[in-house]
Amino acid sequence: MTRLAVPKTYKLYIGGKFPRSESGRVYEIRSHGGDFLANAAEASRKDARDAVVAARSALGGWAGATAYNRGQVLYRIAELLEGRRVQFIDEIVQTEGVTPSAASAQVDEAIDRWVWYAGWADKYMQVAGNANPVSGPYFNISVPEPTGVVAIIAPQSGGSLLGLVSAVAPALVSGNTVVVVANETMPLSAVSLGEVLATSDVPGGVVNILTGSPAEMAPWLASHADVNAIDLVGAGDLDWVHLQIDAAETLTRVLQPENGPDAASPSLARIVAFTETKTIWHTKGLI
Amino acid sequence: MTSSQSAMAQLNNGDRAVALLGGEATDANLRRYLHGIPGIDAVGLEQRAADLGSRSVKTSSKKWALDKIISLIDLTTLEGADTPGKVRSLVGKALTPDPGDPTCPRVAAVCVYGDLVPIAVEALGSAHAAGTATGISVAAVATAFPSGRASLAVKLADVGDAVTGGADEIDMVIDRGAFLSGRFGQVYDEIVAVKEACKRADGSHAHLKVILETGELNTYDNVRRASWLAILAGGDFIKTSTGKIAPAATLPVTLSMLEVVRDWKRLTGARVGVKPAGGIRTSKDAIKYVVSVAETVGEEWLTPSLFRFGASSLLNDVLMQRQKMTTGHYSGPDYVTID
Numbered sequence: 001m002t003r004l005a006v007p008k009t010y011k012l013y014i015g016g017k018f019p020r021s022e023s024g025r026v027y028e029i030r031s032h033g034g035d036f037l038a039n040a041a042e043a044s045r046k047d048a049r050d051a052v053v054a055a056r057s058a059l060g061g062w063a064g065a066t067a068y069n070r071g072q073v074l075y076r077i078a079e080l081l082e083g084r085r086v087q088f089i090d091e092i093v094q095t096e097g098v099t100p101s102a103a104s105a106q107v108d109e110a111i112d113r114w115v116w117y118a119g120w121a122d123k124y125m126q127v128a129g130n131a132n133p134v135s136g137p138y139f140n141i142s143v144p145e146p147t148g149v150v151a152i153i154a155p156q157s158g159g160s161l162l163g164l165v166s167a168v169a170p171a172l173v174s175g176n177t178v179v180v181v182a183n184e185t186m187p188l189s190a191v192s193l194g195e196v197l198a199t200s201d202v203p204g205g206v207v208n209i210l211t212g213s214p215a216e217m218a219p220w221l222a223s224h225a226d227v228n229a230i231d232l233v234g235a236g237d238l239d240w241v242h243l244q245i246d247a248a249e250t251l252t253r254v255l256q257p258e259n260g261p262d263a264a265s266p267s268l269a270r271i272v273a274f275t276e277t278k279t280i281w282h283t284k285g286l287i
Numbered sequence: 288m289t290s291s292q293s294a295m296a297q298l299n300n301g302d303r304a305v306a307l308l309g310g311e312a313t314d315a316n317l318r319r320y321l322h323g324i325p326g327i328d329a330v331g332l333e334q335r336a337a338d339l340g341s342r343s344v345k346t347s348s349k350k351w352a353l354d355k356i357i358s359l360i361d362l363t364t365l366e367g368a369d370t371p372g373k374v375r376s377l378v379g380k381a382l383t384p385d386p387g388d389p390t391c392p393r394v395a396a397v398c399v400y401g402d403l404v405p406i407a408v409e410a411l412g413s414a415h416a417a418g419t420a421t422g423i424s425v426a427a428v429a430t431a432f433p434s435g436r437a438s439l440a441v442k443l444a445d446v447g448d449a450v451t452g453g454a455d456e457i458d459m460v461i462d463r464g465a466f467l468s469g470r471f472g473q474v475y476d477e478i479v480a481v482k483e484a485c486k487r488a489d490g491s492h493a494h495l496k497v498i499l500e501t502g503e504l505n506t507y508d509n510v511r512r513a514s515w516l517a518i519l520a521g522g523d524f525i526k527t528s529t530g531k532i533a534p535a536a537t538l539p540v541t542l543s544m545l546e547v548v549r550d551w552k553r554l555t556g557a558r559v560g561v562k563p564a565g566g567i568r569t570s571k572d573a574i575k576y577v578v579s580v581a582e583t584v585g586e587e588w589l590t591p592s593l594f595r596f597g598a599s600s601l602l603n604d605v606l607m608q609r610q611k612m613t614t615g616h617y618s619g620p621d622y623v624t625i626d
Contacts, residue, residue: 049617056620224620225610246616 010040010187012047012211013194015054016204022046027212029188032097040187043212045220048179050227051208055149055177058205063146063175071121072199074172078114080196081107088161088189095160095186106159113162116266117169124173128272132279139282144275146175147253148228151221153181153214155234155263160186163264164193167233168207170270176229179208179221183234187211214238222226222246229274233264292556300521301479303555307519308558317471321515323417327340327507327543339582340575349574353609354392356573357384360602361426361562361595363398364626365433365530371406374399378410380624381423385606387622396424396456396603397589400432401445404452416455418491420592426456426496430481433500433529433574435460439477446484449493456494457485460529461513463503473517478520496562497522501540510540514547524560530597535565538575545583552584561588564597570608599626 005044011018020026023044029037041047045070062070081088085107092103125144132140150171155163171178182190194209210217215238222230225245230247232240234258247254255273258264295303338476346491351571362381364373377397383388385391396416397407407425408415416422427449431437437445446457459481465473478497485493497517501510517525525544528535539564563579567573580588588594603623610618 052617220617223616224619225617225622249616250619 007038010038010191010211012041012043012051013191013198013207013209014047014051014205015058015182015208016198018194018198019047021168021212022050022157025212029185030093031094037094038188040191040211043181043210043217045217047210047212048181048217048220049166049224051179051210052221052224053148054205054208055179056226056242058203059146059148059177062172062177062206063202067122067125070173070175071118074114074118077196077200077202078111079191080119080200081111081114084192084196087192090191091120091188092123092159092161092212095188102252106162110162112167113165113266114169115273117173120268120271121173124268124271126276127268128275134281137284139284140279141282142277142279144174145278147276148176149179149226150176150229150231150274151179151181151224151227152231152233153218153233153238154183154190155258156183156185156237157259158236158261158263161189161193163234164190166264166266167231170266171231171274172206173227173271174275176274177206177208177211179227180235181210181212181214181217181221183215185210218243219246222252223249225250227252229255231255231274232257292376292554295555295559297313297388297532301562304475304519307554313517314470314472317475317516317519318469318524321471321512324511324515328496329507329539331482332507332543333539336542336579339542339579340538342575342577344574344579349393350609350612352574352613353570353605355577356570356596356605357394357609358392358524359589359591359596360394360605361396361398361564361597362394362602363530363564363597363599365400365428367398369400369403369438374403374406375410376624377626378407378423380602380606382411382414384602385609387621388609389610391606393423395410395595396426396622398426398597401427401429401449401452401454404449404454408453415453417453418455423495424455424591426458427452427454428458428498428529429572430477432458432498433531435462436464439480442477443480446481450485450487451586454493456496456524457481458496458498458526460498460500461517463500466513466516466618467504467509473586474516475520478517478522484598491617493519494523496524496526496560498526498529498564499544500529500532501527501536507539507543511547512541514544515551518547518551518559519615522559523597524562526562526564528563528565528597530565533566534619536563536567536597538579542578542579542583545580545588548588549584558588558593560595562595562597567596568600568604570601571606573598573605 021041025042026039027042088107089103128144130142134140222243310316381394404427416424429445430442499513607618
């Protein structure tokens with residue numbers, strides 16, 4: 001007797017929970033060869049709104065955690081990814097149509113990138129901050145602080161897991177919370193990453209993953225007054241000039257699209273892009 | 288108005304209660320009357336409330352509802368840490384809820400502790416309603432709010448203070464201990480005495496809202512009985528909660544109170560107000576209440592003299608929704624005040 005397969009429902013990841021889309025919509029995910037793989041939730045603008053609310057309420061705890069603690073939490077994600085390698089490789093092979101060894105290489109690189117960014121959590125401040133020279137008996141110190149809620153349009157081409165990790169990890173390092181719109185046609189590894197996050201030490205709401213159409217959600221996220229920064233790294237095919245204009249209306253920080261194999265390559269600049277510099281002075285002493 | 292209604296309408300409050308109870312408002316008569324009221328089908332009530340909460344209110348209807356909700360809000364601050372400065376900024380917010388949009392309506396009233404009433408009255412200045420239909424009223428919680436555990440003399444002095452200070456509305460709490468142990472006469476007499484204390488020197492009287500504190504009454508039947516008791520004793524408004532006890536206002540509880548108010552109007556022709564308070568924080572929730580009012584007692588109740596929301600954080604959420612409708616993009620807490 002042949003066994004009946006139990007297909008998985010791929011849902012959204014918002015506020016530490018896995019809801020279906022508020023709209024009730026789903027769309028078909030097909031393998032590289034065109035075979036039906038799964039139905040994924042097609043998020044609406046209201047799901048995006050809910051995700052922003054979740055990200056906002058998680059911000060205080062995540063930004064308030066010590067840098068050392070954030071580094072540990074991010075490193076733990078890499079540990080869990082390692083344990084789920086087989087699942088990720090399988091999903092990448094199915095959706096991207098690459099060889100298992102190429103998929104394995106992508107997962108390796110994604111895990112290494114988490115670790116690389118996790119290491120920066122308690123170090124980037126030393127590099128991006130400064131004790132400014134002043135001609136007086138006081139200190140003048142510049143420190144980077146997280147920008148707040150960061151919306152991300154994940155890369156829509158290239159490796160589906162690596163692209164997502166490359167965009168999400170740097171924003172998390174400094175203490176931002178994230179709403180990310182995953183790769184539209186290959187969202188399976190994004191939802192599985194959500195499952196990894198849900199079982200890791202990352203507080204609910206710090207990362208919120210939406211699957212569906214970036215063209216539909218990006219304008220709402222760009223114009224949302226409660227989004228502090230938007231990373232358009234994967235928005236190259238959208239009308240991103242207009243997205244930038246919308247974002248400017250509410251003083252939202254913008255990172256422009258990147259294309260090609262080096263898109264969102266690991267750099268300190270991606271971490272610092274989502275920080276605001278606070279400069280303060282302090283007396284040297286009362287001698 | 289039917290003939291029995293007009294007969295009822297001619298009676299003053301005390302005589303009306305005597306006529307309905309078939310005798311003086313003693314424990315025995317009240318118990319006979321209140322326990323004679325049909326019980327509530329809890330499952331049916333909750334189902335009905337859930338059904339009313341599922342209505343879709345969009346675009347122009349939603350815009351109307353949001354403005355209506357603002358005009359029905361009793362903007363409230365009831366913290367031990369309240370200061371004159373906080374009350375002044377609350378009044379500022381009541382006068383101009385959204386400084387970026389002059390078309391935004393004002394709230395119905397500000398609700399503060401009794402000792403801060405003069406501050407609120409002074410801050411309102413010419414915008415103070417002071418008995419008129421326009422302007423913003425000042426509501427004061429009194430009678431040893433929120434527990435109500437004090438002697439009658441202390442409670443009445445509390446009320447007198449607030450009324451002398453210029454309060455237009457008094458929010459009293461009932462003695463839940465007495466109610467739950469069946470001493471209905473005591474609760475009734477207290478409400479009557481507080482109502483008397485609401486009288487001003489010129490013969491007018493401050494509106495009396497009776498807080499039932501439904502979170503402590505345990506059953507819907509008790510809520511219904513307490514509602515009847517408060518209305519029989521002469522309350523102008525029945526209010527769900529102090530906001531200090533969880534659960535505070537819920538839709539089924541408010542619905543059951545609205546039904547009492549509807550029945551009272553059928554019986555006597557008189558209109559009594561309802562004020563859900565505490566726990567209503569989002570526009571979505573508030574719209575459910577607006578729908579319930581319109582469907583239960585009718586749209587005529589959607590006026591500040593007959594329906595209020597007791598809330599503090601609700602206003603900000605309504606303002607954000609309002610901004611979303613005006614600008615076309617989602618707003619955020621950076622664009623409303625921090626209270």
